[in-house]
Amino acid sequence: MTSRQTLDPSVAAWLGDSPGPASEDPLTSALDRLYASGPSAGEVERARNRVRKALSGAQPAVVYYDAVGRTRVGPVFVAVSDRGVIAVEFAASEAAFVRSLRARTGATPVRSRQQAGEASRQLREYLNGKRTRFALPLDLRRMSDFQRSVLLAAARIPRGQVTTYAQLARRIGRPGAARAVGQALGHNPIPIILPCHRVLASDGSLGGYTARDGVRTKARLLRLEGAQLLAE
């Protein structure tokens, strides 16, 4: 590598090594002609508007939430957007849930039993063993295509049954992607309703669970559904 001393002063200025304006250096002036002004104000405005529009279509402005209450897996909260359920969380407190909801969805959380009450009622019934399936619209627009396909495949595992990360990977046509499948499940924004807890490690162990108390919560959900667990 050439030593610093031999650098053209204008190059040194570019690197931030020496103060002073880049001189009449032809390369510098050509680059400035090409890149300094950048896109026109009109182009910038058009691009910014397009992004704003795309982002607002990609996430809701407001999400409504409700507390499901104390359940056999501890306190649970649920949030819905204009399209459907967008988040279920095993949060320690309402404040913690609101914080996480704001960070995850970019939307303003508003507590509303009217909007989120149906979702919280169904979850409460499910967790009390009085309901076996959910009838709720879901808002999946913030997920990547891959995560969506993984979670929708998990949703087709019947209650009381389980599968493995590797089997689920095969089911979505990505046989080598067991690890990525595990990650997509680990970031499931709508646990319980999208039953990522029904997916286990290939050796039959419970694998992981990102929610409070980890695999203990996973085991409780599976027992609630009548799955036979040999070991925890």
Next chain:
Amino acid sequence: MDTYSGEIFGYLWRLLGGRPDAEDCLQEAFLRALRAYPRTPRLRNPRAWLYRIATNTARSHLARGARHLARTADLDARLASPASSVADAFDHRQRLEAVAAAVEALPPRQRAALLMRKYQELDYPAIAEALDCTQAAARANVYQALKKLRHQLDPVAKTERMA
């Protein structure tokens, strides 16, 4: 994120050589950022993080074959020549075309580092974060880019000095 969309657009516009698909690329980058955000642990420098996503998006965009599209036509729009005669204007234009082509031929990381440093006014810690490398490596990328350009464009520079 809205705060940075104009700036990141400028970056992508430069990185893609002023091609109109910079706009597509910006939208894709911001949608990627939106999805990645919930999974991203505390962001120290959101600006550098967006540069990183934009750089990666541009790379996959180019890999998909959006390369050599309308660059020459675009140069016309970008450059109103300050030269006085038609012959001067021709020389001037040729020289700029050569420089633009040389910049586009740089390895992607070097081109990105150069543009971030010189035209996006990022400091080396931010460039390092955007390129997922050390500050020394970020610096070396800028340095190598300039060295390569200088080397390739030497005849161009000579013409200029004689003029």
